[in-house]
Amino acid sequence: MCGIVGYYGKENAAPFLLDGLKKLEYRGYDSAGIALLRGGKINLYRCRGRVRELGSARREKGQLGIGHTRWATHGAPSEANAHPHVYGKFAIVHNGIIENQFELKGELLARGDTFSSETDSEVIAHLLAYYYEGDLLAAMQKTAGRLKGSYAVAAMCEEIPDALVCARSKSPLVVGEGNGGVYVASDLSAIAARGVALYALGDGEFALLNGKGVTVYDRDLTVIPKEPLEYDPEAEAPDKRGYRHYMRKEMAEIPAVIGKSCIDFARDPAYEELTRVLGRTQRIHIVACGTAYHSGLCAKFAIESLCRIPVEVCVASEYRYRNPIVPPDTLALAVTQSGETADTLAAAELAKQAGAYLVAVTNVPYSSITRIADTVLFTGAGREIAVAATKSFNAQLELLYCIASALAESKGGQSYFAELHRLIETVAAAEKSCEEVRGWIPYFLGARSVFFLGRGADYAAALEGSLKLKEITYLPSEGYAAGELKHGTLALVDEGTPVVALLTDPALAEKTMNAVHEVYARGANVFLITSLPEYVSRKEVSSAVLLPACRAEFSPVLSVLPLQALAYYLSIARGNNPDKPRNLAKSVTVE
Numbered sequence: 135m136c137g138i139v140g141y142y143g144k145e146n147a148a149p150f151l152l153d154g155l156k157k158l159e160y161r162g163y164d165s166a167g168i169a170l171l172r173g174g175k176i177n178l179y180r181c182r183g184r185v186r187e188l189g190s191a192r193r194e195k196g197q198l199g200i201g202h203t204r205w206a207t208h209g210a211p212s213e214a215n216a217h218p219h220v221y222g223k224f225a226i227v228h229n230g231i232i233e234n235q236f237e238l239k240g241e242l243l244a245r246g247d248t249f250s251s252e253t254d255s256e257v258i259a260h261l262l263a264y265y266y267e268g269d270l271l272a273a274m275q276k277t278a279g280r281l282k283g284s285y286a287v288a289a290m291c292e293e294i295p296d297a298l299v300c301a302r303s304k305s306p307l308v309v310g311e312g313n314g315g316v317y318v319a320s321d322l323s324a325i326a327a328r329g330v331a332l333y334a335l336g337d338g339e340f341a342l343l344n345g346k347g348v349t350v351y352d353r354d355l356t357v358i359p360k361e362p363l364e365y366d367p368e369a370e371a372p373d374k375r376g377y378r379h380y381m382r383k384e385m386a387e388i389p390a391v392i393g394k395s396c397i398d399f400a401r402d403p404a405y406e407e408l409t410r411v412l413g414r415t416q417r418i419h420i421v422a423c424g425t426a427y428h429s430g431l432c433a434k435f436a437i438e439s440l441c442r443i444p445v446e447v448c449v450a451s452e453y454r455y456r457n458p459i460v461p462p463d464t465l466a467l468a469v470t471q472s473g474e475t476a477d478t479l480a481a482a483e484l485a486k487q488a489g490a491y492l493v494a495v496t497n498v499p500y501s502s503i504t505r506i507a508d509t510v511l512f513t514g515a516g517r518e519i520a521v522a523a524t525k526s527f528n529a530q531l532e533l534l535y536c537i538a539s540a541l542a543e544s545k546g547g548q549s550y551f552a553e554l555h556r557l558i559e560t561v562a563a564a565e566k567s568c569e570e571v572r573g574w575i576p577y578f579l580g581a582r583s584v585f586f587l588g589r590g591a592d593y594a595a596a597l598e599g600s601l602k603l604k605e606i607t608y609l610p611s612e613g614y615a616a617g618e619l620k621h622g623t624l625a626l627v628d629e630g631t632p633v634v635a636l637l638t639d640p641a642l643a644e645k646t647m648n649a650v651h652e653v654y655a656r657g658a659n660v661f662l663i664t665s666l667p668e669y670v671s672r673k674e675v676s677s678a679v680l681l682p683a684c685r686a687e688f689s690p691v692l693s694v695l696p697l698q699a700l701a702y703y704l705s706i707a708r709g710n711n712p713d714k715p716r717n718l719a720k721s722v723t724v725e
């Protein structure tokens with residue numbers, strides 16, 4: 135994680151660096167800094183906390199600069215650990231993890247270097263100083279040759295007033311040229327508003343950015359041609375469009391977004407190839423993290439029920455180290471909003487190497503997953519800024535259900551596309567009822583913990599509801615299989631404990647109600663999310679949100695809406711910023 139930016143050009147660098155860093159805060163926001171070159175000297179401005187703390191640096195002069203917004207991995211969030219890191223004449227910003235940092239540090243300390251931070255990144259500045267013989271690019275190549283792990287790096291040197299050098303391995307990096315300047319950033323959102331030509335740096339590549347523009351090199355420093363990225367500057371520019379938070383704005387976009395996912399799927403140029411692959415698919419492995427993992431769990435219920443094809447859903451960080459069994463005709467689905475999650479990328483690569491056909495379900499064009507997948511399906515949710523995923527989850531569900539429908543058809547079964555298309559209106563109707571959860575907030579405000587219960591697809595949705603709540607309210611909560619509660623966790627339920635029960639499958643409703651009786655008998659306040667009107671006024675239920683009916687297999691796309699709203703409103707009521715929860719970042723590009 136972490137966001138990096140850099141600029142050299144005819145303007146002062148500070149405004150671009152600070153504005154760019156603000157757009158990259160979704161990658162981390164526990165400390166920030168910029169370095170500007172002025173009169174042959176590097177001037178450093180760093181702070182603990184958000185980029186806005188650096189506001190006074192905006193007026194500082196210097197046409198060459200680099201900047202960083204940090205999500206701490208090695209070393210606590212502090213000014214000393216904030217990037218840029220300066221050693222001698224060199225300043226660097228880094229996103230990634232240097233896994234052999236201790237070995238390198240030992241070597242550098244033995245040579246007499248002293249370190250001023252606890253970060254792994256600082257070794258990069260030291261290595262540059264060690265290898266520099268008047269050519270910054272060559273020093274960067276030698277430095278990169280010593281690094282193990284992941285990195286996107288931008289560096290500058292006091293001796294070179296008109297150039298930046300970058301290197302990339304596993305962590306994303308975009309470089310650009312135009313409007314009298316050259317640019318580098320972790321992703322195109324930081325630069326897009328400039329409307330300049332942008333290029334994605336590949337693994338093992340380097341870039342020299344100077345007055346002549348951008349030159350990209352391979353590992354051996356041979357110049358390589360690059361195609362500019364296609365992008366829409368407006369779509370890439372984050373804007374709350376009148377909403378107080380990005381999260382609320384993104385929730386409001388859900389009906390439109392799932393419509394787009396459904397329509398785009400049928401028109402996707404990859405559709406034919408995918409249908410051929412589905413025809414021979416015998417089993418599916420889904421790898422993902424966090425919310426994307428939960429959409430995988432929801433998809434498992436739909437695919438197994440509608441297609442009778444076994445689906446294994448695995449947290450990517452487990453899959454990658456588990457030596458998974460991947461028989462022939464396995465389809466691997468890597469589900470990732472950002473397309474940059476390190477664990478998901480590694481798990482997807484592993485599945486592919488083991489012989490699986492790899493389909494990526496992602497929201498971000500040009501992301502790393504798009505470069506390794508055999509087929510890429512885009513969720514088309516548009517930029518998601520809030521750290522807590524909302525619209526991307528619903529879009530992933532819709533797309534995964536479309537895959538389930540295509541798979542069912544390819545096995546001679548029925549199509550569910552018409553039904554999935556109708557979901558667009560159903561979701562729009564359901565979205566309105568979500569506001570009703572605002573009345574629940576007083577019951578949750580003083581709670582010590584919260585439970586989310588469900589069976590079948592409701593259980594998968596319950597897990598997502600619980601994750602959302604933890605993430606932005608910091609309240610301990612558990613998503614639980616309703617039937618499993620009595621095997622231990624029931625001991626945690628006492629007078630006034632809020633319990634949210636999901637009830638959308640008529641075949642499982644009475645079974646879930648058994649758990650509702652059990653928690654009610656222990657004094658819990660039960661809040662119901664259901665599409666079954668007959669349960670709304672049961673005596674055990676304190677309050678209910680009634681959702682429109684839909685096929686049980688697809689119900690999470692609806693039932694998650696009030697869960698997202700509950701987390702959002704409770705987060706605000708507890709005085710938090712739902713867009714920027716503590717300790718988290720949107721894109722987790724480290725292990």
Ligand code: AGP
Nearest residue numbers: 424425426470471472475522523
């Ligand atoms: C969701 O609210 C989280 N912020 C997080 O769990 C996220 O879903 C996870 O890190 C995976 O991200 P990805 O979809 O970009 O791979």
